[in-house]
Amino acid sequence: MQYLIIGAGPAGVNAAETLRKLDAGAGIRVLGDEPERPYSRMAIPYLLMDQIEEHGTHLRNRADHFEAMNIEVVRARVQRVESEAHQVVLDDGTRLEYDKLLIATGSSPARPPLPGIDGDNVSTCWTLADARVIHERAPAGSRVALIGAGFIGSIILEALGMHGVQLAVIEQGERMVPRMMGPNAAELLKRWCESKGVAVHTGVSVEAIEPNGVMLGDGTHIGADLVITATGVRPNVGFLEGSGVEVQQGVLIDRHFRTNVDDIYAAGDVAQGLDFCTGEYSVHAIQPTAADHGHLAATNMSGREAEYEGSMNMNVLDTLGLLSCSFGSWQGVEGGEHAELYSPDDYRYLSLQFEDDRLIGANAVGLSQHVGVLRGLIQRRTPLGEWKQRLQQDPTRLMEAYLATTQVI
Numbered sequence: 558m559q560y561l562i563i564g565a566g567p568a569g570v571n572a573a574e575t576l577r578k579l580d581a582g583a584g585i586r587v588l589g590d591e592p593e594r595p596y597s598r599m600a601i602p603y604l605l606m607d608q609i610e611e612h613g614t615h616l617r618n619r620a621d622h623f624e625a626m627n628i629e630v631v632r633a634r635v636q637r638v639e640s641e642a643h644q645v646v647l648d649d650g651t652r653l654e655y656d657k658l659l660i661a662t663g664s665s666p667a668r669p670p671l672p673g674i675d676g677d678n679v680s681t682c683w684t685l686a687d688a689r690v691i692h693e694r695a696p697a698g699s700r701v702a703l704i705g706a707g708f709i710g711s712i713i714l715e716a717l718g719m720h721g722v723q724l725a726v727i728e729q730g731e732r733m734v735p736r737m738m739g740p741n742a743a744e745l746l747k748r749w750c751e752s753k754g755v756a757v758h759t760g761v762s763v764e765a766i767e768p769n770g771v772m773l774g775d776g777t778h779i780g781a782d783l784v785i786t787a788t789g790v791r792p793n794v795g796f797l798e799g800s801g802v803e804v805q806q807g808v809l810i811d812r813h814f815r816t817n818v819d820d821i822y823a824a825g826d827v828a829q830g831l832d833f834c835t836g837e838y839s840v841h842a843i844q845p846t847a848a849d850h851g852h853l854a855a856t857n858m859s860g861r862e863a864e865y866e867g868s869m870n871m872n873v874l875d876t877l878g879l880l881s882c883s884f885g886s887w888q889g890v891e892g893g894e895h896a897e898l899y900s901p902d903d904y905r906y907l908s909l910q911f912e913d914d915r916l917i918g919a920n921a922v923g924l925s926q927h928v929g930v931l932r933g934l935i936q937r938r939t940p941l942g943e944w945k946q947r948l949q950q951d952p953t954r955l956m957e958a959y960l961a962t963t964q965v966i
Contacts, residue, residue: 565589
């Protein structure tokens, strides 16, 4: 059996290791298109904050880890997949055969169509190569303009703020992290950032990137030595054109990670799979989900059966010391009920969303003690009974509700 994995991120690495455990004699080849050992993008902010060195970003510590497991890691870029022939064609024309193929190519930063986007003073913050550029061009005290204040942009904001740069953030939407929190929570986050010396511009577009900064749609010019774009990501699926693999938001998979083409599977940021909360199919581009995908996809590829219950939409941010999170259907559902705590003076916010007597989603700011409980109640689909009404009266009684509804007497 020859397994071929396209992508050397968390999904691809976990899949390769799982396959080796389940199929000791198989050939396993992992293709990665970066000149680095497999690493975690989630670790890049810690690298920028000088909390770790580059080797701390590596997914596995030992340089010979994959060799010791008899897993071949190859630096290569895939040009196309010829599914009927069970072959992958590389950029240099090399053909690689497979019996089972896993697409774990992740995603890449979206590129906003702005004048000046190709300037030498512009970078993304997605790869180790990007991190090296930022380290070089944005020392402490330098001026940085960050375009985008979504989830990824806010992670970068934390790293840059801790690095000591003079930071301005521009978000075209009406609020920060609009796909993670509602207006009240987002307003707290904005005020907190401003209190820490970050200039936050929301509800305004960038008209152009200039050699000395950015020009906004309202005529404001923001001076910057470096401009970083963080306007979202897109799954890496271009090489699948003509393969027959169905692509919507990402590569569409069933509950066993199979695509619509025999012997081809997908996992991680590139995969459009079942949403635990909504029952719809969507892309959840976060590392814990990618790691789970890799393990379960490999289990199915090996001939065993592992049905996926779905991934839960979840985001946790530490923004200059203020923790915020969202889980599940945080915006609520039609016919549902909710409870809210809003305490702007001390930067605390909590929103709970209910369907029948179950907690289905939540938003929280400044209440770090509730993160694990929120996830647990939502993921377990715990019936709350009388505790639903108690939480509507006082949303902070989450731990009491969790203990009362999950402990077996």
